[in-house]
Amino acid sequence: MPEVPQNGGYMVAAYVVTAVILLVYAVSLYRRGNNP
Amino acid sequence: MREVLAQAWTVARKDLLLEFRTRTALLSAVVFTALVLTVFNFGRDPTAVATIDLAPSILWVTFTFAAMLALNRAFQLELENQALEGLLVSPLSRLSLYFGKLIANLAFVTIVEAVGLPLFVLFFDVPVGHVLLPLVGVIVLATVGFVAVGTLFSAMVIRTRFAELMLPVLLLPFLIPPLVGAVQVTARLLAGRPLSEAAGWLRLLAAYDIWFVFLSSVLFRFTVDE
Amino acid sequence: MSLAHKGRWITLSGLVLLGGVYVRALAFTPVERLQGPAQKIFYIHVPAAIWTEAAMILVGLAGIFFLFLKDQRLDRFAEASAEVGTVFATIVLTTGPIWGKPIWGTWWTWDARLTSTLFLFFLYVGYLLVRGAVRDPGLRARYAAVLGVCGMCLVPFIHLSVFMFRTLHPQPIILKPSAPSLPNSMLETWLLSLGVFTLLYVGLVTQRYALSLARETRENGGRDLA
Numbered sequence: 001m002p003e004v005p006q007n008g009g010y011m012v013a014a015y016v017v018t019a020v021i022l023l024v025y026a027v028s029l030y031r032r033g034n035n036p
Numbered sequence: 037m038r039e040v041l042a043q044a045w046t047v048a049r050k051d052l053l054l055e056f057r058t059r060t061a062l063l064s065a066v067v068f069t070a071l072v073l074t075v076f077n078f079g080r081d082p083t084a085v086a087t088i089d090l091a092p093s094i095l096w097v098t099f100t101f102a103a104m105l106a107l108n109r110a111f112q113l114e115l116e117n118q119a120l121e122g123l124l125v126s127p128l129s130r131l132s133l134y135f136g137k138l139i140a141n142l143a144f145v146t147i148v149e150a151v152g153l154p155l156f157v158l159f160f161d162v163p164v165g166h167v168l169l170p171l172v173g174v175i176v177l178a179t180v181g182f183v184a185v186g187t188l189f190s191a192m193v194i195r196t197r198f199a200e201l202m203l204p205v206l207l208l209p210f211l212i213p214p215l216v217g218a219v220q221v222t223a224r225l226l227a228g229r230p231l232s233e234a235a236g237w238l239r240l241l242a243a244y245d246i247w248f249v250f251l252s253s254v255l256f257r258f259t260v261d262e
Numbered sequence: 263m264s265l266a267h268k269g270r271w272i273t274l275s276g277l278v279l280l281g282g283v284y285v286r287a288l289a290f291t292p293v294e295r296l297q298g299p300a301q302k303i304f305y306i307h308v309p310a311a312i313w314t315e316a317a318m319i320l321v322g323l324a325g326i327f328f329l330f331l332k333d334q335r336l337d338r339f340a341e342a343s344a345e346v347g348t349v350f351a352t353i354v355l356t357t358g359p360i361w362g363k364p365i366w367g368t369w370w371t372w373d374a375r376l377t378s379t380l381f382l383f384f385l386y387v388g389y390l391l392v393r394g395a396v397r398d399p400g401l402r403a404r405y406a407a408v409l410g411v412c413g414m415c416l417v418p419f420i421h422l423s424v425f426m427f428r429t430l431h432p433q434p435i436i437l438k439p440s441a442p443s444l445p446n447s448m449l450e451t452w453l454l455s456l457g458v459f460t461l462l463y464v465g466l467v468t469q470r471y472a473l474s475l476a477r478e479t480r481e482n483g484g485r486d487l488a
Contacts, residue, residue, distance in 0.1 A: 005298035007364035014303040014360040025349045029469040033266050196395040206388045213419040255408045
């Protein structure tokens with residue numbers, strides 16, 4: 001049985017990047033809404 | 037229908053007459069094409085990759101640049117003397133205006149390509165004699181694709197800031213399907229493959245042309261009217 | 263509750279539920295044997311890609327209806343959908359290479375999904391640039407609509423070109439990240455993620471729409487627009 005590749009780091013990186021992009025955008029919309 | 041064609045031809049003739057009187061734009065485009073081909077020669081290592089492998093890409097990148105250059109000047113003429121307003125209040129239908137511009141642009145780009153192709157054959161020693169007719173066919177198909185959308189967009193960017201930069205930025209994604217098709221068919225032609233192998237790509241080119249000429253002609257009036 | 267508030271609440275719920283999806287994907291979904299943990303990027307990457315494309319189609323549809331109905335709300339919606347679509351495209355274009363590196367050994371592969379999303383990204387950027395480059399609001403809305411319609415119509419041609427191109431250069435079939443034959447637990451996680459991305463799209467578009475509305479109301483001296 002071949003070893004399961006140890007690439008968890010990439011998984012974490014992708015999940016973090018996605019969360020950051022979404023949070024930054026959501027916050028920017030919120031702030032643009034408050035300071036027109 | 038005949039009315040539209042007649043009007044379109046009037047518009048096209050005016051543009052082409054203007055172009056031939058000054059000839060500067062045409063000359064610049066031709067010189068530009070020659071220069072790009074020259075750059076490509078120095079940008080490669082002939083011992084590493086055979087010319088014939090790169091040839092289709094070189095030809096089509098050159099033609100794409102040439103087409104964009106041609107389209108850039110498309111509405112400049114009108115803008116210069118506010119001739120565009122004059123055209124719009126005339127009884128010309130928007131459809132005729134679009135087709136007139138399309139014909140004029142096609143003529144312009146075709147002339148540049150007609151000079152570019154022999155130069156390409158010369159510079160890169162690519163034998164095209166035996167496939168000249170189908171090659172010309174592909175060139176026409178792809179050019180129509182480039183110019184159909186390009187004519188529409190050049191009408192739009194005229195009234196934007198950074199018009200010269202805006203046109204390539206907007207247009208490039210739309211040039212990819214005809215470009216891919218053209219390169220694939222050209223590659224097969226130059227490799228001596230039967231045309232039937234490229235049938236799928238030719239259909240892509242034809243479908244793209246038909247659809248985007250139709251769409252651009254219909255949308256054109258929204259770019260010039262209030 | 264104002265539109266902006268509704269939007270914020272929807273977005274907030276979406277973000278919280280995204281956290282839930284994260285937990286489920288990372289801790290409660292089995293690891294794929296051949297690809298390892300990196301395969302789980304799939305649960306984020308694919309739903310984001312689906313909404314990137316859906317958002318473009320909606321921009322195009324809003325554009326068609328705007329050109330005929332001239333309803334300002336359609337233009338506001340298109341603007342919002344384009345901006346959110348760009349954000350989702352960014353997610354796809356960053357998670358894609360992060361997934362590709364451990365699996366394919368290279369940061370970028372011209373696979374169908376990444377290539378199409380790249381084109382969508384270029385279309386979105388062009389759309390937003392046009393909006394930024396036109397001063398007059400009426401002209402801006404019309405130009406954006408024309409571009410949106412063209413962009414939407416380009417999408418099938420991009421898919422076709424990429425598909426035909428790829429059948430020439432098949433990629434190794436060892437790993438099939440998007441194989442529909444997912445075991446149930448994985449399918450559920452994926453569907454959950456799709457639902458969350460849908461919610462996020464709705465929330466973010468609502469917020470962005472409210473922003474345009476507020477801006478226009480201010481510019482018109484507080485007259486009620488909705």
